[in-house]
Amino acid sequence: MEQLKRMVVFATVVDRGSMVAAAEVLGMSPSAVSQQIRKLELSTQISLLHRTTRKLTLTEAGALFYQSCAQVQQLAQQAEQRLAELRDAPVGELRIAAPVGFSGRPITQALMPLLQAHSGLSLKLFFNDEQIDLVEQRIDLAIRVGRLEDSSLVARHIGDSRMLLCAAPAYLARKGPVSHPEQLPGQDWLALNNESLAPLLLRGPQGQEYKLRIDSRVSCNNILALRHFTLAGMGISLQPQQEIREELADGRLLALLPDWQAPSFGIYLVTPRRDAQPAKVRYALQALQRHLLPGP
Template identity: 70%
Template sequence: MEQLKRIALFATVVEKGSMVAAAEALGMTASAVSQQIRKLEESTQVSLLHRTTRRLTLTEAGEQLYQSGRQIVQLAEQAEQRLAELRDAPVGELRIAAPVGFSGHLVTDALAPLLRAHPQLSLRLFFQDEQIDLIEQRIDLAIRVGALEDSSLVARYIGDWPMLLCAAPAYLARCGAIDSPEQLSGLDWLRLAHERGGQLTLHGPGGVVQRLRVEGRVVCNNILSVRQFTLAGMGLSLQPEPEIRELLVRGELLAVLPQWRPAAIGLHLVTPRRDAQPAKVRYAIEALRRALVADPGGLPYKDGIARQQGTPAR
């Protein structure tokens, strides 16, 4: 590394025409510049400059080294400019991981305006419910919900999403009216594989808490499969309200016991580190934060139910 610095310094001396001018440009003394050139000649064991009282003249070896050194300086300047671009503007490839439930319009609505505003920014999305290794996969930013395991990753809590107990009209027509939590234990349940098996906690009117044990008739490893079985009228499931809002509006899903609510799930944006984030990550965090906690209508995101740290992440 020291030798590269000396070669770059040598190129500056040649371009400036003297050691004094190079020293002024580099913020060094002329004697320090001369010492570095001398060390460069000693290490290469060739003479690079003919020195006279009036001027410096390149030797043949010095001319060849200058051409290479100039390229080194240019590459260093280009690298520095590139780093400045990454720091100051959203450019390059942005890699984001998220649960499969976010593969609908939620992430698109958040990031499409960012991509339109910054043509030099590209996006690669990884949708999977199993947690991805951010470091190994070079993920810039991950969306995660529920409780987070302890790690060296940096998590930014941005809000809570309400969960709804829901079913399709066809299933409710078969099983009859559901008027109390006690009826839920005997019904067909559809759930995620990593949800706490058999445990359902509901928060009711007046702060009443009801804890039930339910068995999963269908167990899936991603929320979209659970949702499709629910839409097919196969049973009840817990769903994040923002992800199913349009289905509720169209009546394809109905809220069951809406006065009894499951615990809300915490929403987090996770990055490998907090400091020195490139602009593309900073811009994406702000875009996702605004989009994922905004409420354009329907049920409120903040419904008075405390965030439960024990809600499993997905």
């Protein structure tokens, strides 16, 4: 490593024409520059410069060696420039992991303007309801929901999303309306695999509580699959409010027991580290935070 530094010093001396001029560029003293050149000549065991009181000239070996040193210097400058670009502008490949339920409009609306404004930025998305190793998969940023396990990752809580009990009109036409939590046992439940592990707690308008253990007819690890079963009239499921706004608005899904609230879940933006984030991650954090904040 020291030899590479000396090569850069040597190339700067040749480019600037003197030790003094090179010292000003490098932020060193002229004597320190001269010492680096002497060490370079000792290590290569060949003279690189002819020194006179008026000027420096390259030896034949120095002229050949300078070409390689100049290439090293140029590569170092290019590397610094690329790092500066990554630091100051969103460029390169942005790798984001998110649950399957986020694969629709919110994440598209958040990231599309960023891609349109910065042509040097590319995007790779990983949608999976199972958590993946961010470091191993080289993930820049992940969207995670629910309770987060303790780890070295940096999590930014951006809000909470309400879960709604939902059913399709066809299901209610077949099973009858649901007007009280006591009617929930015995319904056809569609649930995520982990939802049957703990009782569902519903809170009423006057603070009353109702606990229900879900005995699911259909269970899976994918919220979109449950949504499709629910839309098809196969049963009742819990769905994130911000993900089903369109289905509620056009009547394809109906919210059951609107005065009773199921527990909400936190939405987090997670990165492997907090400091020295490249610009692509900083821009993406800002964009996602604006668009993923749960609405009323």
